[in-house]
Amino acid sequence: MKTVFSPKHAGHAGNLELLAGEMLPAFEMPSRAEFIRGRIETVGLGPILAPEPFDLASAGKVHDAGYLNFLPTVWDRWAAEGRGGTALPFAWPTRGLRGDVPPQAVEALHGYYSFDGGAGFVAGTWEAIKSSHDTALTAAALVNGGERAVFALCRPPGHHAGSSFMGGYCYVNNAAVAAQWLRDQGAGRVSILDIDYHHGNGTQQIFYRRGDVQVLNLHADPMVEYPFFLGHADERGEGEGEGFNHNYPMPFGTAWERWSEALEDACARLAAFTPDVVVVSLGVDTFEKDPISKFRLVTEDFPKIGRRIAALGLPTLIVMEGGYAVEEIGVNAVGVLTGFEDA
Ligand SMILES: NCCCNCCCCCC(O)(O)C(F)(F)F
Ligand SMILES: [Zn+2]
Secondary structure, three states: OEEEOOHHHHHOOOOEEEEOOEEEEOOOOHHHHHHHHHHHHHHOOOOEEOOOOOOOOOHHHHOOHHHHHHHHHHHHHHHHOOOOOOEOOOOOOOOOOOOOOOOOOHHHHHHHOEOOOOOOEOOOHHHHHHHHHHHHHHHHHHHHOOOOEEEEOOOOOOOOOEOOEEEOOEOOOHHHHHHHHHHHOOOOOEEEEEOOOOOOHHHHHHHOOOOOEEEEEEEEOOOOOOOOOOOOOOOOOOHHHOOOEEEEEEOOOOOHHHHHHHHHHHHHHHHHHOOOEEEEEEOOOOEOOOOOOOOOEOOOHHHHHHHHHHOOOOOEEEEEOOOOOHHHHHHHHHHHHHHHHHO
């Protein structure tokens, strides 16, 4: 299996995040991608290719123009105000406030375009975001060109990014842009299967009123887990999208037996949609030892996931999302890929 990967992810480093009342080094750190790349080399999964540069035309069909235009300017505007550290929002247009007029102060504009305080910027963040976007589209082009499955080793991740909001370490929704790009290349229907521990609220929001892109999410119950404000089982899509969004919220402590039942149902719904291509949002924070998550999959479960997805028999783009047990992230993420290959 080919992998696409860009060293430019490393510029997104040193950023802090608000964790339980303290500003701490963000969990979404460069070593995550390096451990996965190292494991790919160790097991000899296949060649690791650099991304080609892509324009933002497909991104512009799933993200708002004002939002996309804001992302490259955040750090410079922050620094121009004499600030260092991590550029973070400080005010959000919540209920009862105006939500139509983008303010000018960068910490307020950042809030206007965020749903949480989890998408900070440092000097190299935009370059990392763009390289992650290019990684997903380069891998999508390989799938579109006939590869059965390609791994987009994306960092930063993307599935919490909606049409005009960032958050949860996500800025441009790599999987959503790749799905749109594949549609732009002629795919009639695309399914996105999001198996990260956290609900892909951004991906759901982007395609919620569309019937050409099916979105299936397996995740921790948003009543008790981040991102909290989307991801319930009754969210089935609206308008033309009615019936093309499926959420499988599961409780803390979920292990393979229950999790795999949800995967089975999701795969059945996916097969019934008869997509031309599948985009997998691969997070491995479902792992029992993940420091910020509360599912209980074990390392041996990850190849089983890959095998089940391969059994769909469809061209597959696998896009990296989350996973924070850094020591094991390579074994678990690449376990899905080798399981897919061995099917
Ligand atoms: N007490 C709740 C703290 C939640 N902290 C933020 C968690 C972000 C998860 C990000 C992710 O893993 O879903 C992604 F795939 F996007 F990287
Ligand atoms: Zn996650």
